Each structure stands twice: as C-alpha cells, then as structure tokens.
Amino acid sequence: DQLQKQLISSGKSYLPFLNRNTLKTGLYVLEAGAEDKQQPHELDEVYYIISGKANLRVEDDVFPVTTGSVVFVKAGAFHKFEDITEELQTLVFFSQAQP
Secondary structure (H helix, E strand, O other): OHHHHHHHHHOOOEEEEEEOOOEEEEEEEEOOOOOOOOOOOOOOEEEEEEEEEEEEEEOOEEEEEEOOOEEEEOOOOOEEEEEEEEEEEEEEEEEOOOO
C-alpha cells in the first residue's frame, strides 16, 4: 500500500524501490486502456503481475497476462503491454548482471 501511495503521488507509472548490485526492483502500474511506452532494456527482467489483465508483446510473440502471471524478457528484446483491459499492477525485477 505504501509503494502504491508513493507511485500515485509521483504522477509516474514506475516507482523503483530496490537497487542493489545484483538486482533492481520496481512497481509498474498502467491504467486500463493506457499505452505502454517502454523501450527495450539492457538488462534481463521478470514481470510478476500483481493484478490486472493485458497482453504482453515480446518481439513477435503475444502472451496474455493476468494476476499471478510471471514473464521473463531477455535483455534487448522489444516488449510492451497491450490491450490493457484492467488496471495492470506489476512488480518488475531487473538483473544487474550483464547478459
């Protein structure tokens, strides 16, 4: 709840909350119907879907995601959430190790 309040007060869709030598973690929230504007990252990442419903496009593949889904995205891969039909709340885990 505290992280959600911080994210709302920031006016942004992403709130980093852990930054260690080996791992970065954040909360990423997109409203229903929102456009996900993220670009490919230099680090591997894992999404854990806290709540919501959408599709996640990774390169040419599309995966439906909903509460409890876990998806790995390799470094440099084009990816974005699409067709967000319910507010999407995700935990994002970035590996700090270079692939």
